[in-house]
Amino acid sequence: MASQRRAGRENLFIRYLILGGWALFCLVPVLWFLSIGFRPRTEIITPRPIYFPTFSLDAWHMIWEDWPMAKYLRNSVAAIIGSVIIDLVLAIPAAYSLARYEYRGRDDIGFYILSTRMMAPAIVAIPIFFLFRNMGLLDTIWALMLIYAAINLSVVTWIIRSYMLDIPKELEDAARTDGAGDLRILWEIIIPTILPGIITAAVIAMIFAINEFLFTLLIASTPDAYTMSVALANFTGGSDGVIYNAIALVAFLAFVPVFIVVVLIQKHLSRGLTMGAVKG
Amino acid sequence: MARIELKGIEKRWGAVVGVRDVDLDIADEELVVFLGPSGCGKTTTMRMIAGLEDPTEGDVVMDDEVMNEVDARDRDVAMVFQGYALYPNMSIYENIRFPLRMRDVPKGEQDKLVREAAGMVELEDYLDRKPGALSGGQRQRAALARAIVRKPKVFLMDEPLSNLDAKLRQAMRVQIKHLQRQLKITTVYVTHDQIEAMTLADRIVIMQNGAIQQIGTPDEIYNDPANTFVAGFIGSPPMNLIKGQVEGGTFRAPGCEVAGIAMADGNVTLGVRPEDCVVGGEANLTARVYGMEPTGDMTFLTLTVDGTHFEVKADRDYRADLESEVTVAFDQSRIYFFDAETGARIR
């Protein structure tokens, strides 16, 4: 991690102009949208925009009363946690295999796993839709769980592999001569040592799952099965059109936990986002 | 009780030969040191004893049982690594306890053994800490304790002291030797440091380029080197080697002449240790002073003769000017002769 890198005194003005400018560009829409969340229904879409809105908790009541927000939340959480668990169970042995063993086809297998990250959801959307429909799994949390797990598996595997490669081989040699078998080494030594990596992988998978839209749209077609990302798209009602204040509030509800967690792992963020290719 | 026999061991990776033709018998309770420069094959050989590598050819035998197919876990060897390899997520106590758990030692016994081992390396007060909180020397001792705790048949040590500073190294050397004697466990110790080898070993196995150069006690290695490599590797500064000819009972080389050699005529390499040379006296060697380093207890003299350097350990009060010419006499009883081509020892 870089210590106090010398910033130099050149162009201080330009630097803060640019950085500050972008910071404003980042924050203004956010803050504005936050204000939308606390406006009464009537003040959102008006002939001329209102710059000094009145405060109202309309939206808060709306999402809990007019819509089954609790259900959406529950669906989202269940699907996400389930998919992350599936991913970890599959990815950790796979990552160990890729990181520590040498065998024919290892690199090809690794590349295949990596390539599934490249796969656009649209490519498999239709077959998956039919598959789940035939299996009667549409509108279930299980379907979402399986899909999210499949989307994220490659990312989780490669992140964990990257952290495993950091462990000195000596450690495993020592455990082996101490009498430990492969699985025990994995469980007792490797996993605890790369815990930060596992957490990073889980967080990244969680974020991608929360964000997922296309599959969720197709699979969760009845309101009962909505997750938060798709529910947003359906906050429409009658004469009001799109109910923005509700959308804004839900967006923030989803944002806050994600923000907190990401700030906690920010040291590992680059490594997570590039699946191990760029270490922070 | 553990005798180790290496029979015809060879290790190849594709076309690269790491270890060749290793035949060695290690007696029970013996401390054998594998000595040699980096890449000579000493660590690879030791790893084959441990079971962490499989020999391409040959057998690893322990107590008359061929161990080639046996996994490292089951060989009852304990290893101390250069980087200590302590489990970072466990306390020192847990680290030391680990091998006992793997071997299903009854719980009651475990605590006793762990504390005993910790006591032997003087780490009783640090058992609760994690490896990250310990100094290099303490980690070294923790690694040692972990190896000791289950009283294995064989100790394997892979340059355990190279990451320590000089003073600590000396203290740990003594402690390791002491422990080994006390516990009576057959030990194989790998190092590139000849001082460690000379002070610790019952026998030394010198290796270079994957092959054994010589096996012998420290005395034998020092005073009876089998070839120029061994002669030049051991000793600080190493033995001086001069290429020349023997003709009519006299060895001649540029700037050098030694009479009274009972050998056939031919090209030979003469070897003589710096401490077996005396400045002044009957001139066997005439040379120029290149460097003079008084160290307090003696004076290192570096001379140039015929373009090469020649080292002499002189008396501590001796001084000489740079570029001055001096004469050196050899102790005739301590001259060695090696074949000029193969480097093998002739006399």
Place this chain on the structure above:
Amino acid sequence: MADAGTIGSVKPLRRRSKRMKKWFPYLLVAPAVIYLLGITLYPGVYAAVQSFYAVKFGPWRPVGWENYIDLWNDREFWAALWNTLVIGSISLTVQCVLALTLAFYAYRDPWITGWRIIFLIPMLFMPSAVAFIYKLAFLDGRIFSDILIRLGFITENIAITSSTYWSRFLLIIADVWQWTPFLFIIFVAALQGQDEEIEEAARLDGAKWGQIFWNVSLPLMKPVIAVALILRGIDITTMFTNVFIITKGGPGGETETISYFIYRTGFKLFNFGYASAASVIMLILTIIVAQLIVKRAFKSGRD
């Protein structure tokens, strides 16, 4: 003190079968691979098969290559590809330049941690939420127009929905806003990972920070930039959410990306066979790109 070699149970020497040893790593990786095959191979084959049929909701009617021929002649299909290319490349370029510039100024700044957190924020919102932010600001709420009017740049509301350029602009700006941080984080991490001493040496040699960046840091970053651009590039070509929520394909399909095309053909027109054919084409393109570009980049970019 017990003698050497008698502590613990003396397990019978386990000779691990050579065959087990050989297959073990395959066993470890198998569950993951099988699972992934389930989502790639199976649907891939299914889509390929389905592409040779006309499928609505009734029985499948085999039509041979008709779907593909129709695709070839379909102006909308090519338009979708074109749109994806145009919108994607502009967005990617803008993001990259911005991210590099920001990274350059930020990575040495004492407030870097603060900047990083602030810049991260857009990326952490749900993409669907972000789409709504921009939809409201530009379309439904017309804030954008309004500000411009107040500032005197224009005199009446911009008709965004009917303008190709503005619609595309909207998609691009939403994407840039949300995903520049992705690149930024990676670039900053890479820059911070570079050897400080090289920079200090250059500084002593009299170079200004801009020169150091251009001549030293940037070239060293090439593999990183490649990896980051590939990751982001792939995600951009699958742009769906913004299109779905903001423009729904835009004026006359001008902002329809290939993902949206497939969605619309399949789930709005229910022409599944046709959509599958488009999916297959997209899959083939993806494989080509993966083999050519990604394999190479990740081989050098990793470890």
